[in-house]
Amino acid sequence: MFRRLSIRNKLAFALWGAALLAFAVASAALAFFASLTLERRARQxxxxxxxxxxxGAEAAVAFEDPGRAREILNTLRANPQISEAEIVLGDGRLLARYSSRSNATFRHHPLKPDGVYLNHNTAELVQSLQDGAHLYLAMSLDELNRQTRNVLLVFAAGVVVLLVSITLGLLAALQRTIVRPISTLAETVEQVRIRGDYHQRVPASGADEVARLGQSFNAMMGAIQEQDNDLRRLTLFQRTLLDSAAHGIISTAPDGVVSSFNPAAERLLGYTADEVVDKQTPACWHDPEEMARRALQLSEELGETISPGFDVFAARPRRNLPEENEWTFIRKDGACVPVHLSVTALRGESDRIRGFVGLTYDLTERKRAEEERRESEAKYRRIVDTAIEGIWVLGPDTMTTFANARMAEMLGYSGEEMIGRPLTDFMFEEDAPDHLRKMENHRQGLSENYERRFRRKNGETVWTLTSATPIFDDEHHFQGSFAMFTDISEKKLAEEELRRLKDELEQRVQERTAELAAKNAELERMNRIFVGRELRMVELKERIGELEKKLGERTP
Structure with a gap:
């Protein structure tokens, strides 16, 4: 029941209990002190x-005078507390006696040492007199007890007033300094728990422990608020990512029940999140036969029996192994969708699995593209294999990675014999330096057209017209070269024959030209002879004409 009390009631209970205990201890101490001092007070x-x-009784004892002794004892009436008095002689005879009670009788007192002796309600004093006599005084303790009780009552009243004042003061102080701040703190904590409002703060002033508690709480709330804001931003960011992700993201609890289902997963499977979250497991949209086959594979791989259920997705992630596989999803409308699914375990700080998350995307387009690529490759292969040009592909290490049937036929090898060999294995040694220079040009990104001769397997020469281009990846890293080769051996033979005929023709032309030159020289010589004679005849005719003219002038 005490545990159910509020802290204020607990403090009040503790303070009042402490006050009562203090009162009891003080009262007991005072009573004990009174009992210890009772003999001293009675003696006084x-x-x-x-x-x-x-x-006064010295003479009466000496002369054994009872009358004088009684007179002396009767003086004790002045103190009503003295109830009895006796003087006993050394031989035990009673000399005189006084008693405040009329019916008192002589009592034989055993011999005791001088001193004060306390009985239940009486104090007795024994004192030796002369000649072996003894004086016995008896005093009632009622008055002393009454005085003691009065003192105790006054003390108790004072203690009660003091303790009540102290307790009420302490309660008020504790209420102000401890209870109220702690109650405020408790109410604030409750508000935070109920509303999740981390903006709540408590008044915290001073330097005592409660103030530091409030300051620490405010600092803690500030840190939590900051973390909560960060978490909200992160959650919003994650939610935005989940909602806008092109891939389906599905998370589950450790037992496989779906805990989140993003919009991409809804579009992929045709289910809404409300239909599967906290209701279904991934087995809902998986092909049972596929799951059974996968369970057999995992059982053989892991060496333990894996049931064809959620364990086929969680077995490897539980062992910190990657789980990526292609599956066939069955949509809500019954359509089958090929997908790629990657499953990861969600682990807490103690490495305890808190759930699983699966990332999945539709492979329909990729499968279609792969099929088209295969068809394209097959078509390309047919084109390459039936091409009239030789096709040769070298890797980045200049080793042969592909050679079509026409290229192999040109060199007299099979395609398999050429794979993995450098191009220089099929060249003449003197042509190798030029090939290495051109490969360096390819690394620099240059494409070239040139003639190249090769040595066939049987040693014959094959001339080709080469068109080579480099191959680079998306990051512009050199991946090799691609070249097409056209057999021009017949052309080379024809050119050689044409060159021979040209040389022969040029020789014949030179010989004929020499003959013509000799004949031309002879003709020129004869021509010079005839021309000189003609000139002389003309000159002679001119002279004859001049002579005839002169002769005519002389003739009248």
Whole structure:
């Protein structure tokens, strides 16, 4: 029941309990002190009377005078607390006696040492007198007990007032300094728990432990608020990513029940999130036969029996192994969709699995593209294999990675014999340096057309017209070269024959030209002879004409 009390009631209970305990201890201490001092107080009262009696009774004891002794004892009536008094002689005879009670009788007192002796409600004093006599005084303790009770009552009242004042003051102080701040803190914590509002703060002033507690709480709330804001931003970011992701993202609890289902997964499978979250497992859209085959594969791989259920997706991730595979999803409308599925285990700080997340995407387009690529490759292969040109592909290390049937036929090898060999294996040694220079040009990104001769397997020469181009990947890394070769051996033979005929013709033309030159020289010589003669005849005719003219002038 005490645990159910509020902290204020607990503090009040503790303070009042402490006050009561203090009161009880103080009262017990005072009572104990009173009991310890009772003999001393009784002695303080009785000894003066004993001294008075012993002085006055010296003569009465010496002369054994009972009358004088009684007179002396009767003086004790002045103190009503003295209830009895006796003087006993050394031989045990009673000399005189005084009693405040009329019916009192002599009591034989055993011999005791001088001192004060306390009984239940009586204090008895024994004092030796002269000649072996003894004085016995008895005093009632009622008055002393009454005084003690009065003192105890006054003390108790004072203690009660003091303790009540102290307790109420402490309660008020604790209420102000501890209970109220802690209650405020508790109410704030409750509000935070209920509303999740991390903007709540508590008043915190001072330097005591409660103030530091409030300051620490405010600092903690500030840190939590900052983390909550970061978490909200991260959650919003993750939600945005999940909602806008092109791939389906499906998370599950450790037992396989779906815990999240993003819009891409909804589009892929035709289910809404409300239809599967907290209701279905991934087995809902998987082909049972596929799951059974995968379970057999995993059982053989892992060496333990894997059931054809959710374990086919979780067995490897539970062992920190990657799980990526192609599956066939069955949509809500019954259509089958080929997908790629990657499953990862979600682990906490203690490496405990808190769930699984699967990333999946539709392979329909990729499968279609692969089929088209295969068809294209087959078509390309047919074209390459039936091409009239030789096709030769070298890798980045200049080793042969592909040679079509026409290229192999040109060199007299099979395609398999050429794979993995450098192109220089099929060349003449003196042509190798030029080939290495051209490969370096290819690495620099240059494409070239040139003639290249090769040595066939049987040693014959094959001349080709080469068109080579380099191959680079998306990051512009050299991946080799691609070249097409056209057999021009017949052309080379024809050119050689044409060159021979040309040389022969040029020789014949030179010989004929020499003959013509000799004949031309002879003709020129004869021509010079005829021309000189003609000139002389003309000159002679001119002279004859001049002579005839002169002769005519002379003739009248």
């Amino acid at each position: 009262i009785m000894e003066p009377y004993a001294q008075l009696v012993s002085v």
